[in-house]
Amino acid sequence: MADNCKVETALELLVGKWKPVILYQLFSNGTMRFSELQRALPDITKKMLTSQLRELEYHDIVHRKIYMQIPPKVEYSITEYGKNMTPLLQAMNDWGVAHLQHLNELYGDDRGTLQTK
16 A cells, blocks of 8 residues: 555554444444443453543544532543544444355355354
Protein backbone atom coordinates (compact mmCIF):
# COMPACT_ATOMS: atom_id res chain seq x y z
CA MET A 1 0.00 0.00 0.00
CA ALA A 2 1.04 3.60 -0.40
CA ASP A 3 3.04 5.33 2.29
CA ASN A 4 0.12 7.61 3.02
CA CYS A 5 -2.28 4.73 3.74
CA LYS A 6 -4.00 5.27 7.08
CA VAL A 7 -5.69 1.88 7.44
CA GLU A 8 -3.27 1.17 10.28
CA THR A 9 -4.49 4.30 12.10
CA ALA A 10 -8.07 3.08 11.94
CA LEU A 11 -7.13 -0.45 12.96
CA GLU A 12 -5.22 0.81 16.01
CA LEU A 13 -8.47 2.24 17.29
CA LEU A 14 -10.52 -0.89 16.61
CA VAL A 15 -8.02 -3.66 17.22
CA GLY A 16 -8.34 -5.91 20.22
CA LYS A 17 -10.89 -8.14 21.78
CA TRP A 18 -12.88 -5.54 23.66
CA LYS A 19 -13.11 -2.21 21.81
CA PRO A 20 -15.38 -3.47 19.02
CA VAL A 21 -17.65 -5.16 21.56
CA ILE A 22 -17.79 -2.05 23.74
CA LEU A 23 -18.60 0.07 20.70
CA TYR A 24 -21.27 -2.41 19.64
CA GLN A 25 -22.92 -2.14 23.06
CA LEU A 26 -22.87 1.66 23.02
CA PHE A 27 -24.08 1.92 19.41
CA SER A 28 -26.87 -0.59 20.13
CA ASN A 29 -27.96 0.62 23.55
CA GLY A 30 -27.08 4.30 23.55
CA THR A 31 -25.89 5.75 26.84
CA MET A 32 -24.80 3.14 29.35
CA ARG A 33 -23.49 3.25 32.89
CA PHE A 34 -20.20 1.55 33.70
CA SER A 35 -22.01 -1.19 35.62
CA GLU A 36 -24.33 -1.83 32.65
CA LEU A 37 -21.33 -2.27 30.37
CA GLN A 38 -19.80 -4.68 32.89
CA ARG A 39 -23.00 -6.75 32.95
CA ALA A 40 -23.21 -6.71 29.14
CA LEU A 41 -19.58 -7.93 28.92
CA PRO A 42 -19.25 -10.42 31.79
CA ASP A 43 -15.82 -11.71 30.72
CA ILE A 44 -14.09 -8.32 30.78
CA THR A 45 -12.28 -7.21 33.92
CA LYS A 46 -13.07 -3.86 35.50
CA LYS A 47 -9.48 -2.75 34.84
CA MET A 48 -9.65 -3.70 31.14
CA LEU A 49 -13.05 -2.05 30.67
CA THR A 50 -11.73 1.13 32.26
CA SER A 51 -8.61 1.06 30.10
CA GLN A 52 -10.50 0.49 26.85
CA LEU A 53 -13.06 3.19 27.64
CA ARG A 54 -10.28 5.67 28.42
CA GLU A 55 -8.60 4.96 25.08
CA LEU A 56 -11.89 5.42 23.24
CA GLU A 57 -12.50 8.62 25.21
CA TYR A 58 -9.02 9.91 24.34
CA HIS A 59 -9.78 9.42 20.63
CA ASP A 60 -13.11 11.29 21.07
CA ILE A 61 -15.14 8.21 20.14
CA VAL A 62 -16.74 7.78 23.55
CA HIS A 63 -17.97 10.51 25.89
CA ARG A 64 -17.72 10.04 29.64
CA LYS A 65 -20.18 12.00 31.76
CA ILE A 66 -19.72 12.12 35.53
CA TYR A 67 -22.63 13.03 37.79
CA MET A 68 -21.50 14.53 41.07
CA GLN A 69 -23.63 12.61 43.50
CA ILE A 70 -23.16 9.95 46.10
CA PRO A 71 -22.47 7.33 44.99
CA PRO A 72 -20.88 8.82 41.85
CA LYS A 73 -22.62 7.97 38.59
CA VAL A 74 -20.71 7.70 35.31
CA GLU A 75 -22.30 7.26 31.90
CA TYR A 76 -20.72 6.50 28.54
CA SER A 77 -22.05 7.30 25.10
CA ILE A 78 -20.84 7.65 21.52
CA THR A 79 -19.70 11.19 20.65
CA GLU A 80 -20.93 13.03 17.58
CA TYR A 81 -17.49 12.44 16.08
CA GLY A 82 -17.69 8.75 17.01
CA LYS A 83 -21.00 8.42 15.18
CA ASN A 84 -18.96 8.86 11.97
CA MET A 85 -17.82 5.26 12.57
CA THR A 86 -21.35 3.94 12.03
CA PRO A 87 -20.91 3.18 8.29
CA LEU A 88 -17.53 1.55 8.95
CA LEU A 89 -18.84 -0.68 11.75
CA GLN A 90 -21.97 -1.52 9.75
CA ALA A 91 -19.85 -2.47 6.73
CA MET A 92 -17.62 -4.65 8.94
CA ASN A 93 -20.68 -6.33 10.43
CA ASP A 94 -22.23 -6.90 7.01
CA TRP A 95 -18.97 -8.37 5.70
CA GLY A 96 -18.74 -10.62 8.78
CA VAL A 97 -22.24 -11.96 8.17
CA ALA A 98 -21.49 -12.53 4.47
CA HIS A 99 -18.19 -14.22 5.33
CA LEU A 100 -19.83 -16.64 7.75
CA GLN A 101 -22.40 -17.44 5.09
CA HIS A 102 -19.58 -18.00 2.58
CA LEU A 103 -17.79 -20.36 4.99
CA ASN A 104 -21.02 -22.23 5.55
CA GLU A 105 -21.44 -22.66 1.79
CA LEU A 106 -17.83 -23.81 1.41
CA TYR A 107 -17.60 -26.14 4.37
CA GLY A 108 -21.14 -26.68 5.60
CA ASP A 109 -19.98 -25.20 8.88
CA ASP A 110 -22.61 -22.95 10.41
CA ARG A 111 -20.77 -22.52 13.69
CA GLY A 112 -19.18 -19.31 12.44
CA THR A 113 -15.58 -20.27 13.07
CA LEU A 114 -12.78 -21.09 10.73
CA GLN A 115 -11.90 -24.75 11.10
CA THR A 116 -8.31 -25.84 10.48
CA LYS A 117 -7.20 -29.38 9.79
